Amino acid sequence: MEKPLERAIIVGLHLSQRLQADFDYSMQELASLADACHITVVDQLTQKAQRVTSSHYLGTGKVEELRLLAEAHEAETVIFNDELSPSQIRNLEAELDRKVIDRTILILDIFAERAQTREAQLQVEVARLQYMLPRLVGLRASLGRQGGGGGAGLRNKGTGETKLELDRRRIEERISMLQQELEKLVATRQTQRMKRKKNEVPVVCLVGYTNTGKSSLMNALLRHTDPETSKEVFVKDMLFATLETSVRQIELSDNKSFLLTDTVGFVSQLPHHLVKAFRSTLEEVAEADLLIHVVDYAHEDYQKLIDVTNATLEDLGTKGIEMVYAYNKCDLTDHPYPEVQGKSIYMSVREAKGIDELIGCIRQQLFSHYVKCSVLIPYDQGRIVSYFNEHAQIFATEYEEQGTRIEMECSVADYDRYKEFYLEEAQL
Template sequence: MEQPNNKAVLVGVQLPGSPHFASAMEELGELADACGIEVVGRIEQKAERVNSALYMGSGKIKELAALLQSANAEIAIFNDELSPSQIRNLEAELDTRVIDRTILILDIFAERAQTREAKLQVEVARLQYMLPRLVGLRESLGRQGGNGGAGLKNRGSGETKLELDRRRVEDRIAALQSDLEKLVSRRHVQRGQRRKNEVPVVCLVGYTNAGKSSLMNAMLRRYGSGAGKEVFEKNMLFATLETSVRGIELPDRRSFLLADTVGFVSRLPHHLVKAFRSTLEEVADADLLLHVVDLANPEHERQIEVTRETLLELGAGDVPTLLVYNKADLAGVAYPRIEGDNITLSARDGAGLEELSSLIGDRIFRDYMSCEILIPYEQGKLVAYFNEHAHVEEQTHEEQGTRLRLTCRIADYDKYAAEFVTL
């Protein structure tokens, strides 16, 4: 059986004022690799604007066609989102499969989606991407109707089929969104229950492959409850598509929920952001965001800006945030180190986890207080309660009762204040 040809040539146009073009092309190659495509060549052009018909000049298109043939490549991957007419024209000129950055990312998401919700979200995004491209072909297919017209009386068979395809796609999108709404409703109930229990939520956000899942697993190994709770991690783009939530209990018995979210990327397709909005609502509702940054990546400053822009789009621009510079061991800088709301650490070797936990605690446990109390011996169950639900630093037995020096929730202190003496 003949193996499919997965060789591709990358294509990009550098416009004026595009300082990150080189890194964007490198990232395009990484996206192709994540999709199982072998990159065998690259064509670039500097231009004032993208060619509306063929994306780049006709001379470069001829050069691209020659490179595709000489490299035995059957895929041309473009660094920007192509219009329906550009795709049609390029496929006619090159006689090969043409894909753009958007569909490449959508393909990766489709391949990696594991849960039912993620699969539904990706399918909605793919169909929404396809829909205008189907519609964009209507005029050319309509010419089959005769006399060059695309009127209702002279519809060609191609256009009639296209209309049917378009309606099927629209119906499928509506059905998928209905299913998603049910899942979103369930997620809202779960989130509401957490709010009712007043459990703080901390969300990991950041550029794809910055080490969010690695940091979550490091925290779980150090502070998690029970084995088998670790999330999937791998050194690849978009290793995580699901929002995973795990409980973290610090040594002082204060606990919070840690959520790992899908990574961001420059020019993350709008359809994907829209489709995953329900999943990413966890971010906007969080008490604290941990913005994880790959310090070893020379483009990490640009990646920080991309993440911030995406957070703004999600309505999470005002959520308190700690900047977590990860992979310090690979960057060759001193760590662990804290500077204001920034911390430098290494999730891989676990250095800096205690410092990070302390920073998290200072920001999300503001409803806690430190105190010293005396509990009468007849209230022994209260001693057991505080030992289970508070951080008891010292416990001594005195003539009148049990003395505790502890940090506890203000709500617990107020609830039981009449049953003990504050010292």
């Protein structure tokens, strides 16, 4: 027999300086986050105010209204749209006699459930512990004084240290240990990045709001360039299905290639604990040669999703990196597709329409520095001929008296690299 879903009331404070549309959207998103955490939202309560009430977040009258609402719906949990202070959580739980959580812990719970790789699990645990650290209130029974000395191997500081202080110190030690392990994984990631730069393989990053179809687009590109591929990534129609950064090499038909990176999706008010913990992963974005901003064009407020993503990207230091917009899910709209408008591609990943147009746009952005040329390579430099056969688009090969003549298109860097070995060269 399946366990019944947890029932919850969601609560938001609409501060006077905030636009009504932004507030309404954040509440809809909070309900979606609750759903992603297997919680059923049975009702919501909002209050307009000039400022947050420091003791209870809401005014006292609204707190009583919330208590009655939760009782009427038999809701076990109350979820607040903003991050609560430790004292607010404590006071609200006492008044409501219900479990109280905020937007931050809700997102952290989703991340904890979705994390698969060791790096993602470490990043989430660090973020959760950093969130918990100032919120260690402790029950009265656990606040008794601990005995000194070496009893039970607790390594505490001696008589006078409270259980709360001991818990806090253990968490700090745990955070330190996890961060050391993370640093080793980050060093490995940086080494991989350096190798990619050395090989001069361009990097394309898929970015966008969570659940817009980034992973589906990666799989579509993989299938388009290699129908027999076995390197597809996990896809599911839910928030934050992807937490791990996946990198796949895309081989085009003319021997051009690039690395395609799928990143964690963004969401408004992404907790700073998470941004800090996932910074090493998100830094992949700032290292990219091109960003493909995947947009859920069927979303009723897709522009808001774009704004949230662009604000997060700006914080990550992506200024100056070229961006192409992939307006996905056009099959759910009246907009014609596939269609190209400058650096915007209107497409449907589900129907595999617009993939050719997107690849054409990627080619234009990444390989504009390629040159068409004719070179004559001495026969004793066969390795150079082999290199160009693998890394350039060959139009014609002729064997002349002095060497092998190749007409090709290659990168300027490759063309210049072997210049000293050419017997004859000409731009086509």
